[in-house]
Amino acid sequence: MSLEAISQTKSLxxxxxxxxxxxxxxxxxVEKTVLKDLVSRLAxxxxxxxxxxxxIETSRGVESSVDQVKKDMEARLLHRKRxxxxxxxxxxxxxxxxMKLEAEIQQLSARKRSTVAELDKANQEAAKELEELMKQCDESRQAxxxxxxxxxxxxxxxTSWKLFKDNLGW
Known part of the structure; x- marks a missing residue:
């Protein structure tokens, strides 16, 4: 019986x-020493x-959460890339x-500046999302x-428990 199973049955x-x-x-x-050693190991x-x-359970939860966030971030980054x-x-x-349409230069210049602003904003958002993805990856690695x-x-x-049991002949 593993230590986890013994622990879960509250038998320790x-x-x-x-x-x-x-x-x-x-x-x-010798028997007294072995028993005291057993008590120490059990503690x-x-x-x-x-x-x-x-x-282990916490790490699994974090991994699962980070994996979902990572998938979401990758989808958002793909959308941003497009x-x-x-x-x-x-x-x-x-x-x-x-350059071709001199008569419409003012109107087109305004649209261009607006689009460039959107591009800059999208670049900034993508950079933030990439940074967040990297952070999530680091958290996943840590988990x-x-x-x-x-x-x-x-x-x-x-292993220690098994060796100890084997030494006692249990």
Whole structure:
């Protein structure tokens, strides 16, 4: 049985209490030392396991949330890219028409300035969204690292527990 399963059944307290009682009544020094070591390890496991499981669950939630935000941001960035491309084409077209049509130069110049302003605004918004996407990616990376560290601690605890059980012949 893994430490997670034992912890979820709330059996660690019972095992710890039993080991404490056995240690108090043990007459063999080796047996007493082994039981005290067991109590110490159980106390450590009681702290590590819930924390590790909580970190794993929290990391999964953050990853899921960040993944959704990342997808949304990518879709918005694609939309912005298309918008930027469209606006750039419009600026170019208006610039050429401005040179050809002297009679409409004032009107076309005003439209061009407006479109350039939209382009600048769209560029700024895209830059902000890209920055936010990078931040979300960093958070996702951090969540993955946290989850991996928690899994590693949990695996180490399980290994230690298994070795300890094997040494006792359980």
């Amino acid at each position: 307290d019972e095992v710890e209490n039993t080991a404490l009682q056995l240690a108090e009544h043990a007459t063999d020094p 450590e496991f009681k702290e590590v396991i819930p924390s590790s499981l909580s970190t 918008q930027l491309s469209s606006l750039e084409i419009e600026v170019s077209r208006l610039g050429e028409e401005d 993955v690292e946290n989850r991996m560290r928690a899994k590693e601690r949990l695996a180490q605890s399980n």
